[in-house]
Structure formats: C-alpha cells, structure tokens
Amino acid sequence: MKLSCLQENLSRGLAIVGRAVSLRSVLPVLHNILLATDQSQLKLSATDLSTCITCWLGAKIKEEGATTVPARLLVDFVNSLPPEQIDLELVTRTQTLHLKCARTEANIKVIDAQEFPLIPTGIEDRKITLQPDALRQMIEQVTLAAATDESRPILTGALADFQEEKLTLAAADGFRLSVRSAPLSEPVPEPMKVIIPARALQEVGRVAAEEGEPVEMTIPSARNQVLFHLAGGALGGPIEVVSQLIEGNFPDYKQIIPTSYNTRTVVDSKEFLRAAKIALLFARDAANIVRLQMTPGEGEPGSLTLAATAAEVGDNVGQIDATIEGQAMEIAFNGRYLIDILNAIDSAQVALETSTPSSPGVFRPVGDEDFVHVIMPMHISR
Amino acid sequence: MPIRILSPEVVSKIAAGEVIERPASVVKELIENSIDAGASEIKVEVRQGGRRLIRVIDDGRGIPAEEVELAFERYSTSKLKDAEDLYRIATLGFRGEALPSIAAVSKVTMVTRTKEQEIGVLLRLEGGKVIKRQKKGALRGTVVSVEDLFFNTPARLKFLRKESTEARHISDLVTRYALAYPSMRFSLLSEGRTLFRSTGSGSLYDVLIEVYGLETARQMLEIAPLQEPVPSQRDPKGQGSRPKGIPREGMREEAEGLKISGYVGAPSLHRASGRYLTILINGRWVRDQLLGYAIKEAYHTLLPKGRYPVAVVRVALSPQEVDINVHPAKAEVRFRRSGEVFAAVQKAVRHTLKGAPIPVVAPPRWTPEPRLPTSLRPSPGQMALEVQRTEEIAPSKNIPPLRVLGQLGLTYIIAEGPEGMYLIDQHAAHERVLYERLLGERAKMAVSSQSLLEPLSLDLSPEEAAIVEENLDTLRSWGFDLEPFGGQTYLLRAVPAILKEGDLSQAMREVIDEASRQAGRWEEEFVISLACHGAVRAGQTMSEGEMRELVRQLEKTNSPRTCPHGRPTMIHLSAEQLQKEFGRS
Numbered sequence: 001m002k003l004s005c006l007q008e009n010l011s012r013g014l015a016i017v018g019r020a021v022s023l024r025s026v027l028p029v030l031h032n033i034l035l036a037t038d039q040s041q042l043k044l045s046a047t048d049l050s051t052c053i054t055c056w057l058g059a060k061i062k063e064e065g066a067t068t069v070p071a072r073l074l075v076d077f078v079n080s081l082p083p084e085q086i087d088l089e090l091v092t093r094t095q096t097l098h099l100k101c102a103r104t105e106a107n108i109k110v111i112d113a114q115e116f117p118l119i120p121t122g123i124e125d126r127k128i129t130l131q132p133d134a135l136r137q138m139i140e141q142v143t144l145a146a147a148t149d150e151s152r153p154i155l156t157g158a159l160a161d162f163q164e165e166k167l168t169l170a171a172a173d174g175f176r177l178s179v180r181s182a183p184l185s186e187p188v189p190e191p192m193k194v195i196i197p198a199r200a201l202q203e204v205g206r207v208a209a210e211e212g213e214p215v216e217m218t219i220p221s222a223r224n225q226v227l228f229h230l231a232g233g234a235l236g237g238p239i240e241v242v243s244q245l246i247e248g249n250f251p252d253y254k255q256i257i258p259t260s261y262n263t264r265t266v267v268d269s270k271e272f273l274r275a276a277k278i279a280l281l282f283a284r285d286a287a288n289i290v291r292l293q294m295t296p297g298e299g300e301p302g303s304l305t306l307a308a309t310a311a312e313v314g315d316n317v318g319q320i321d322a323t324i325e326g327q328a329m330e331i332a333f334n335g336r337y338l339i340d341i342l343n344a345i346d347s348a349q350v351a352l353e354t355s356t357p358s359s360p361g362v363f364r365p366v367g368d369e370d371f372v373h374v375i376m377p378m379h380i381s382r
Numbered sequence: 383m384p385i386r387i388l389s390p391e392v393v394s395k396i397a398a399g400e401v402i403e404r405p406a407s408v409v410k411e412l413i414e415n416s417i418d419a420g421a422s423e424i425k426v427e428v429r430q431g432g433r434r435l436i437r438v439i440d441d442g443r444g445i446p447a448e449e450v451e452l453a454f455e456r457y458s459t460s461k462l463k464d465a466e467d468l469y470r471i472a473t474l475g476f477r478g479e480a481l482p483s484i485a486a487v488s489k490v491t492m493v494t495r496t497k498e499q500e501i502g503v504l505l506r507l508e509g510g511k512v513i514k515r516q517k518k519g520a521l522r523g524t525v526v527s528v529e530d531l532f533f534n535t536p537a538r539l540k541f542l543r544k545e546s547t548e549a550r551h552i553s554d555l556v557t558r559y560a561l562a563y564p565s566m567r568f569s570l571l572s573e574g575r576t577l578f579r580s581t582g583s584g585s586l587y588d589v590l591i592e593v594y595g596l597e598t599a600r601q602m603l604e605i606a607p608l609q610e611p612v613p614s615q616r617d618p619k620g621q622g623s624r625p626k627g628i629p630r631e632g633m634r635e636e637a638e639g640l641k642i643s644g645y646v647g648a649p650s651l652h653r654a655s656g657r658y659l660t661i662l663i664n665g666r667w668v669r670d671q672l673l674g675y676a677i678k679e680a681y682h683t684l685l686p687k688g689r690y691p692v693a694v695v696r697v698a699l700s701p702q703e704v705d706i707n708v709h710p711a712k713a714e715v716r717f718r719r720s721g722e723v724f725a726a727v728q729k730a731v732r733h734t735l736k737g738a739p740i741p742v743v744a745p746p747r748w749t750p751e752p753r754l755p756t757s758l759r760p761s762p763g764q765m766a767l768e769v770q771r772t773e774e775i776a777p778s779k780n781i782p783p784l785r786v787l788g789q790l791g792l793t794y795i796i797a798e799g800p801e802g803m804y805l806i807d808q809h810a811a812h813e814r815v816l817y818e819r820l821l822g823e824r825a826k827m828a829v830s831s832q833s834l835l836e837p838l839s840l841d842l843s844p845e846e847a848a849i850v851e852e853n854l855d856t857l858r859s860w861g862f863d864l865e866p867f868g869g870q871t872y873l874l875r876a877v878p879a880i881l882k883e884g885d886l887s888q889a890m891r892e893v894i895d896e897a898s899r900q901a902g903r904w905e906e907e908f909v910i911s912l913a914c915h916g917a918v919r920a921g922q923t924m925s926e927g928e929m930r931e932l933v934r935q936l937e938k939t940n941s942p943r944t945c946p947h948g949r950p951t952m953i954h955l956s957a958e959q960l961q962k963e964f965g966r967s
Binding site: 148 | 819822823826827828831832835836879884886931935938
C-alpha cells in the first residue's frame with residue numbers, strides 16, 4: 001500500500017472514525033483503525049463490533065493495499081503534523097507503516113488487515129432520506145432518555161418507528177421517556193419498527209451535524225443491521241455508520257404519555273434551566289429532589305417556584321414567571337432530569353403539563369408539536 | 383412436692399411438644415401421612431397462619447372405619463410391625479406419634495373412607511378425647527381438620543410468631559414436599575387464596591418453575607450422570623447430544639444403590655441465603671448439615687463470597703443405609719456410610735457444574751460483603767507496607783479534610799490529608815453516606831422515592847411473597863411502592879431514589895433476601911442492604927468531581943470510618959511511615 005493525502009483530510013477522517021474505536025476491547029486489533037485503498041480513495045474504518053464507522057477520503061493511490069494502525073498513536077501523530085501532504089507506505093516485510101509529512105517521518109508497527117473484522121459497506125436496499133439538522137436534533141432529544149446501564153438492553157436503544165410519511169424516535173430508561181417525530185420526504189412502503197443502540201445514533205447525530213449533507217438510512221431486510229450513509233462533502237468521500245440492531249419488544253410508549261392534564265405551566269426555557277441548575281446544587285445531597293410549585297396568577301402572570309433542601313447543606317428557593325392554566329399544584333422531579341431535558345430544548349418557551357403529584361409530568365417545547373418528554377415524579381414516602 | 387407419676391394428659395402434652403412445635407409441624411405430619419397413604423393429590427388449607435385452621439385433604443387409601451380411633455392412640459401405626467422394620471423404613475412416618483400429638487393440643491376432625499367401604503366415618507377429638515363419632519358420606523381418602531391449635535397449651539401459643547411468619551413456614555414446607563414428589567398434585571390455600579399449586583406432571587423441572595419461577599428454573603442444571611467408561615451403561619439415546627435446556631429426569635447410580643438426582647443452579651445463579659437449598663433423602667426433606675456442606679463445597683470458588691446456591695438434590699439409597707429415627711421431627715438423619723454419601727453428592731454436583739454454560743457477561747454485580755468485626759485489620763502482606771488503620775492513629779470522630787488525588791484499581795480513592803495518604807474504599811464510603819442519609823430522611827418521615835415509567839411486574843416465590851406481604855408497610859415507608867397483583871405477583875411502581883441503576887427488581891429481591899438472612903432487626907438489616915445496593919460499586923470508574931463529592935459527603939457523616947457492615951471505609955499511611963519506608967529520616 002502506497003498513497004498520499006492531505007493532512008487536514010486524514011486528521012478529519014480519523015476524528016470521525018476514531019469514536020468507534022473500542023479502547024476496552026481485549027482484541028488488540030479493535031484498538032486499531034483500518035486503512036485501505038478503495039478505488040481512488042483511502043478508506044478508514046473503526047469498530048467496537050457493535051457500531052462501525054467508515055469514511056472515504058480523496059487520496060493519490062500509488063499501490064493498492066490495506067493495514068491497521070493503533071488508533072491513539074496515529075490520531076495524535078497526524079494531528080500534530082503541519083497541514084501539508086502526507087505520504088504513507090506499508091512496508092510488508094517489517095509490518096510497519098512509514099509516514100512522511102514535510103520534514104517529519106515515522107514508522108508505526110501495524111497489525112495485518114486480515115485480522116480486522118469484516119466491515120459491511122455499501123449495502124444496497126431501500127433507502128430512507130433524512131435531513132441532517134432535523135435528525136441531529138431528534139437524536140439529541142431522544143437519546144438523552146435512553147438507559148446507560150445494561151441491565152435491560154432494550155432500553156439502551158431508541159425505537160425507530162416508520163409509518164407512512166413519518167419517522168418517530170422514542171427512548172426510555174424506566175424513569176423518563178422522549179418521543180420525537182419528523183416527516184419523511186417520501187412515504188415508506190410498509191410500516192417498520194427497529195431498535196437502534198442510542199450510542200450509534202449519537203455518533204450519527206454528531207457526524208450529521210458536522211457534515212450537513214442529507215443522511216440516507218438503509219435497513220437491509222435480511223440482516224439485523226442499520227446503515228447510515230452520508231454523502232460527505234469536505235472529505236471528498238462518503239461516511240457510513242453501521243450498527244447492530246437490538247432485538248426485542250420496546251415498551252408501548254404511547255400509553256405512557258398522558259392525554260390530559262389539570263395544570264399547564266408555560267415558562268421561559270432558559271430561566272427554567274437556570275433555576276433548575278441552582279436548585280440542583282442543593283438537591284444533590286438529597287437524592288436530586290427538586291420541588292416545583294405552580295401558582296396561577298389572578299389577573300397577573302403566575303409563577304413557578306423551584307425549591308431544594310438538603311438537611312446537611314441548606315436550601316434554596318427560586319421563582320420564575322409563568323403562564324399557568326388550571327389549578328395550583330406541587331410536584332417533585334429529579335433535578336438532573338430537568339436539566340437534561342431543558343438543555344435539549346431549542347424553543348424559547350417550554351410547557352409543563354401535570355395532573356397530580358404522583359402522575360407523570362409532560363414537557364413540550366412551545367411551538368413544536370413533534371416532541372414530547374415525560375418524566376416520572378419523585379415523592380416523599382411517609 | 384412428692385414424686386408422682388404424671389397423668390397421661392400431661393405426658394401426652396409433653397410428648398406433643400416435641401413433635402408439634404408450630405403450625406408447620408402439623409402440616410408436615412399430615413402431608414407425610416397423606417403421602418404414605420398413596421395420595422395423588424394433596425390439598426392444604428390454612429387460616430390465620432394455621433392457628434385457626436389447618437386442613438389437609440388427600441385422595442389416598444383412607445382408614446377403615448373400625449381403625450379410626452386406633453389411629454389416634456399413641457404409638458399406633460400401620461407402617462411398622464416390629465423393631466426389625468425400623469432398619470428398613472420406606473415410609474415417611476413410622477412412630478405412630480403424629481396424630482395423637484396433634485390431637486392432644488388441638489381440636490381435630492377426621493373424615494375418612496376407604497375404597498372398600500361405602501360410607502365414611504367422621505371422628506372429632508378435643509384435647510385428645512373423642513367427643514363425636516358418626517357415619518358420614520365422603521370421597522375416598524382422608525380429610526383432617528385441625529382447629530384452634532395449642533388451645534390448651536397457652537405457653538406454646540405465646541411463642542408462635544406472627545401469622546404471616548407461620549404461613550411462610552407452611553408455604554416453605556409445602557413447596558419442599560412438592561419438590562420431593564413431583565408426581566403428586568399439591569396445592570396450598572391461605573385465607574381462601576391459592577398460594578401455591580403444582581401440576582403433578584411427574585417432572586421435577588415443572589415443580590421448579592412453580593416454586594422458583596421460570597427465570598430461575600431456566601438457570602438450573604439437571605444433575606448429570608457421570609461419564610461411564612462402559613458405553614453400554616449409558617442412555618441409548620446418547621446424553622451428549624441432548625439439546626441444552628431440555629430437562630430430563632436424570633439419575634446417577636452408585637455402587638450400593640445410592641442414586642443422586644435433581645437440579646442445581648448454574649454458578650451464575652445465587653442467593654443471599656441458604657434457604658434455597660433443598661435436600662431430599664428418600665423423599666424426605668431434611669436439613670442435613672453434612673450434605674448441605676457437600677453441596678456448598680461443590681460450588682467452592684464458583685460463587686461469590688457469602689452467597690448460596692439454589693439446588694434441589696434428591697438422594698435415594700437403601701433404607702438400611704440411613705437412620706431416620708434421630709430427631710423427633712425427623713429433620714435430621716444419620717448415614718451408615720456418611721463419607722461415601724458425602725463424596726457421591728459432592729462429585730455429582732461438581733460434575734454437573736463442570737458442564738455449566740459459560741455465564742453471560744453481565745454488568746458488574748453487587749456482591750455483599752461478609753460482616754467483619756470493626757477491630758479487624760487489613761492482613762499484612764496485602765500491601766508491602768505495614769498500613770495502619772486511621773482509627774488507631776487519630777481516634778477522633780471526624781476525618782481530616784482530604785484532597786482527592788486519583789482512583790486506584792477502580793476501587794479505591796487515593797487522597798491526601800494533613801497527616802499523609804489515605805486510601806478510601808469507594809463502595810464502603812458511599813454505603814456509609816447513603817445509610818446515614820436514608821436514616822436521616824426516615825427520621826423526618828421524608829424518604830424520597832422515584833416513580834417508574836411503567837410498573838415492573840415481580841413474580842415472587844411463595845416465601846418472598848410472604849416476606850413482602852409481612853413487611854409491605856415497611857417497604858413502602860422506605861420508598862418501594864408495591865402493589866399486590868394477585869397471587870405472588872406484585873407491581874413495583876416506585877423505588878427508593880437512591881436505587882437508580884441496574885436491575886431494579888433484582889435489587890429489590892436481593893435486599894429482601896439479605897435482610898431476611900440476617901439475625902438482627904429486619905428493618906435495620908433492610909436499610910443496610912438498601913444502602914449497599916444504592917452505592918457505587920467497586921470497579922466503577924469515578925470522575926474526579928464524583929470522587930471529591932463522595933469524600934465531601936463522607937466527611938459529613940457521623941461515623942465516617944466504617945461502612946454499615948462494619949468494614950473500614952479508609953486506611954491511612956502516615957507521613958512518618960512514608961519517610962521511614964523511603965529511608966528519609
């Protein structure tokens with residue numbers, strides 16, 4: 001293998017695929033990034049066996065070939081180089097990759113490409129096109145509710161539910177639920193539901209945000225996988241993220257979302273977030289419990305009060321203006337959850353719909369009908 | 383007082399006291415009679431934990447009308463003829479003490495009919511005296527109703543535990559007999575509610591599902607026959623090709639008629655208490671220390687410390703080889719060749735475990751720690767340096783302000799204080815913090831709990847269900863919002879706010895199990911266990927911020943030096959020690 005490419009492109013490509021490198025794997029080859037020539041481009045791949053990211057970048061190929069290089073060293077080395085042309089050459093006899101850029105040279109020990117897992121690429125099947133900005137926001141808002149511990153694997157994923165001209169993404173960790181839908185540019189021929197690991201989706205969201213190109217999603221009928229394909233602009237080649245799907249039945253999220261409420265509180269999202277952050281400073285010594293009090297105004301604006309108390313620390317009370325429809329009430333939430341959702345809302349105002357102190361609180365960004373977030377309240381046992 | 387011969391009444395009450403200790407003993411004696419009578423279906427009904435009523439209905443042979451009174455005479459039995467028979471007992475009962483003992487301390491009504499007789503007989507006794515006898519139409523078999531147990535022995539009555547505790551003992555007993563006799567249909571009703579039912583399909587695996595639930599039964603391995611050198615002795619179908627997970631009644635044969643069969647839990651299946659170990663010798667449930675030890679030994683190094691296996695081990699051997707007549711309630715036995723039995727059981731279990739599937743990689747599990755006396759020092763040689771406990775250096779209650787330096791082995795926090803270096807066990811420290819926080823919240827009636835998005839449905843074993851029922855209010859006050867959902871199923875709607883990560887239903891079960899195993903006050907043990915489950919585990923990465931936060935919180939606790947189990951939370955290496963070790967002084 002012998003080729004030349006630009007330092008900027010290689011550095012960028014490595015940053016994209018580098019996230020999939022599995023640092024905890026016992027398989028040494030998984031700590032490596034695969035470099036391979038592919039027609040007139042350089043292909044980079046990394047995988048942790050569950051998610052795999054591949055990208056192609058423009059290069060001048062002099063000799064075909066493939067090898068794998070330790071990710072950390074390669075990334076750090078390439079990032080330190082000046083923005084000039086890099087020449088790469090694999091010396092098969094010594095199993096080293098020779099790199100040369102301006103006046104710097106290096107030899108890096110490699111592991112044979114044969115040992116790298118086979119990466120599925122270019123799967124041809126029905127494609128669904130998604131807009132990158134909408135997808136990024138959707139992923140961010142939904143995956144925050146996915147579980148991070150593996151005791152119920154299904155909850156570490158997000159359900160992608162395709163119905164005619166709509167995609168709905170949902171995730172829940174047992175205490176909260178995020179559901180967001182987005183229109184599809186063309187209807188799917190038949191309804192389809194798959195569960196995609198939240199971690200893989202987060203990678204897709206990250207890449208989509210950077211690239212700004214439409215994302216094509218393919219779910220091959222025969223395989224238990226999903227493939228996201230981004231045309232990729234700056235690199236000169238496409239980017240692909242392939243992930244294993246999670247098998248099983250996702251909880252029926254629709255029946256969890258309450259259909260009615262007694263109190264609807266509309267507040268400024270930023271102010272709410274700031275008040276929640278302050279309350280958490282005190283709440284973190286008391287199981288993160290933050291108490292919310294909704295007081296409707298008579299003739300004038302009402303208010304939302306956030307309070308937290310920790311026996312050993314102290315307490316705090318914060319008040320923000322609110323438009324309240326319905327009766328006064330009190331409810332308590334985990335402050336951490338409040339901050340997570342308020343951070344992910346872009347709209348200026350957010351509506352909180354509540355019924356009783358023990359029934360779920362529903363958060364909706366004002367002016368955005370497509371997103372719903374549900375948080376289960378906390379309460380004090382007596 | 384002059385010496386005199388006791389009246390027969392007093393004698394019978396004293397004797398009854400040895401056999402009938404609590405309601406469960408009555409159930410045991412009656413079930414054994416039913417089994418000995420060749421019943422295929424045994425129904426047990428209790429009210430008020432057996433204090434009001436215990437009724438055992440069977441479809442066995444019944445008692446001929448003319449022998450019914452005789453059955454209530456002391457030392458009368460149909461199961462034994464002469465002393466010789468004692469050495470080859472094949473029935474569960476033989477001493478002829480059960481019915482008279484029961485009758486002596488309760489009001490008993492027996493209705494029985496044999497196949498040969500057209501009409502049955504009803505006999506009623508109170509305090510051992512017949513007060514009524516009449517002809518009565520009845521189904522074939524025997525119905526014994528025991529009412530007002532211990533009505534004439536108030537001392538014994540006083541020592542009975544809570545109704546739900548007694549009911550739990552009864553339920554435990556019935557399920558053990560169902561395990562011993564899979565081909566008999568057992569059912570247990572308490573206050574008219576079915577607590578347990580076995581199908582009588584003849585398959586032990588089916589009973590395991592009923593007793594422990596499908597999830598647990600799936601993780602049980604059938605005791606496998608040893609690889610015999612002579613192929614002709616093996617099952618013609620070939621053991622090796624049998625698909626995994628499909629149960630089959632297995633038997634392992636030994637030289638002197640010793641057969642060991644049953645199911646043992648895979649090493650990944652373990653519980654916080656030894657109650658899940660059932661040893662059956664010739665169909666008799668015994669609490670044999672020796673065999674219990676043999677089974678635990680077979681799991682040696684396979685189970686986490688302080689955990690117990692789930693197993694049902696059936697030992698069949700010639701009646702001459704075993705003496706059952708050791709204990710009044712026959713709960714203990716003696717073997718003629720105990721060494722051989724021990725070795726055979728251990729070998730059979732060990733051999734089965736060797737074939738256990740490799741456990742699925744699970745997230746780091748919480749493991750309980752053994753309780754250590756506070757004075758226990760870390761053993762020398764654990765570290766190259768002689769490390770002294772902080773307690774000995776600074777006997778003051780509070781710990782000095784500490785600066786976190788890093789994490790060691792994902793288990794200990796390294797911190798610097800004014801007097802040198804401190805190593806803090808992250809789990810023990812967090813446990814202490816949570817424990818005191820929980821107690822503080824409880825004192826103010828303010829335990830916070832987090833509701834679940836969707837209730838989790840818990841299928842409990844009859845025993846677990848009894849514990850939950852008994853302590854439902856306590857569990858609620860600590861933040862477990864549980865709701866009975868029929869039978870042994872409960873819906874978990876909220877959990878204590880400190881339990882966030884991991885498998886919540888598993889955590890709840892372990893906390894209950896843990897608490898029931900310890901001798902102390904249930905609630906106290908429960909809180910310790912709850913704190914332990916909520917705490918960060920060893921092996922978990924902690925960010926610097928998290929470590930600082932934990933140390934800050936530990937500083938604020940009342941007894942920061944030990945975890946609620948009594949283990950030290952930190953060890954100290956003084957500046958002087960460091961100087962000495964580096965030869966600086």
